[in-house]
Amino acid sequence: MIGNFKDLEIVVITGLSGSGKSTALKAFEDLGYFCVDNLPVSLLLPLLEIKEREGPQKLALVMDVRGEDFIENFEPIFKKVRERGYYLEILFLTASLEILIYRYSQTRRPHPLGKDIPLREAILKEADLLASLKEMATTVIDTSNFNLYQLRSEIxxxxxSRERLRLPTIHLLSFGFKYGLPAEAHFVFDLRFLPNPYFVPELKALSGLDGRIKxxxxxxxxxxxxxDDLSGLxxxxxxxxxKEGRGYVVVALGCTGGRHRSVAIxxxxxxxxxxxxxxxxxxxRDLEKDSSV
Structure with a gap:
């Protein structure tokens, strides 16, 4: 499949309402992508056929539950897009229930599914409706700890840094288990079996970027x-x-605090x-947090 793609490369931005999709779309626009917000999924293939005639380009398209036909049709349509030779990435944005409730309380905007049910129920319902899409996603980003500027910087x-989306990328992510598992990871490896520099007084305050920790x-x-074994794997x-068209793989390596062992490895x-x-x-991810074990 790799090498047989058409000239268009597409990022579908989707996920939970309030998770930052509009902010992400603006960042893609700054990167030179052709951007559309709230595109009905039924118009995806017609749009691609039009854009293909304009030559090679990258598209970033927000599609979510605001589209009446989205839940019923996203899976078969995304499958057709890939079958026709387009490179399609699915970027799924999410956030914790408490964070989403707080964001809605600040904006006072109604939730797309919240016309007849309380906000908390609407958020949980949306998460349930999009569970299979999250499983399909190329990349999942939890925006709970991002403000608007941090999310833009992350995008x-x-x-x-990706000249062509279809070129395969391995994203190595160090983290601390005390701050939670990274939702976007395809592989997670626990490094807490390794000797811990935290318990060496002269090394405790350093990070895994320091040569002495390494x-x-x-x-x-x-x-x-x-x-040796992980590189080989x-x-x-x-x-x-x-081969399966998933050219973006997230490998997460964690220690307790995400500061020493995981960073060095x-x-x-x-x-x-x-x-x-x-x-x-x-x-x-957690390098700048406290230096606890």
């Missing part, structure tokens, strides 16, 4: 063997993701995969 960082973590036999499975893994010719994006 610019993730997509601005040396400490990578000096262990288990860390070196883990890197990713180099083995990633071509199969490419993520950086070392990135070096290995870059050396193997992979396009790598690195995020240290």
């Amino acid at each position: 610019l960082r993730r997509y601005g 040396q400490y973590v990578l000096s262990s036999e288990e860390a070196r063997r883990f890197l 990713l180099n083995f499975v990633f071509p199969y993701y490419e 993520t950086e070392a893994l990135a070096e290995r995969l870059k050396a193997a010719g992979r396009h790598i994006l690195v995020t240290h």
Whole structure:
């Protein structure tokens, strides 16, 4: 499938109402994408046929429950889009129930499904209706901890570095288990079995970006063997993701606080995969949080 795509590359921005889809769309517009908000899913294929005649370009399209036919038709239509040779990514934005309730209380805008039911029920209903779409998504971003500017920066960082969407990307994400699992991860690896620099007084205040932390973590036999095995696993499975048209894979590596071990191993893994010719994006989600274990 890779290499046989038509000239258009499409990002469908979808997800829960209040999760930041309009902000994301503006960021894509800044990146030079042709953008449409609230496009009825039934118009997707006709739009692509029109845009294809204009030559190679990237499109970012917001489609969600505001469209009356969206829930019934998104799955068969997205399937047809891919069958016809277009490259389609699905970017699903989500946020916690409490955050969404707070955002709606600030904007005082009605929820699309909230005409006859309370806001909390409307949010839960929407999440249930979109559960299968979330499973289909290429990328899931939890915006609970993002303000408007941070979400915009995240979109610019993730997509601005990708010259062509169809070129495969491995996104390496370090995180702390104490702050929760990353919702967007395809693979999650627990690094809490490795020796912890937090308990070494002269290393405690440093981060995994510091050479002394890297040396400490990578000096262990288990860390070196883990890197060897994980590099081999990713180099083995990633071509199969490419074959299925899923050229964006998120690999999350976690320790307790997301500051020491996960950061050091993520950086070392990135070096290995870059050396193997992979396009790598690195995020240290919890690096700037406190330095607890």
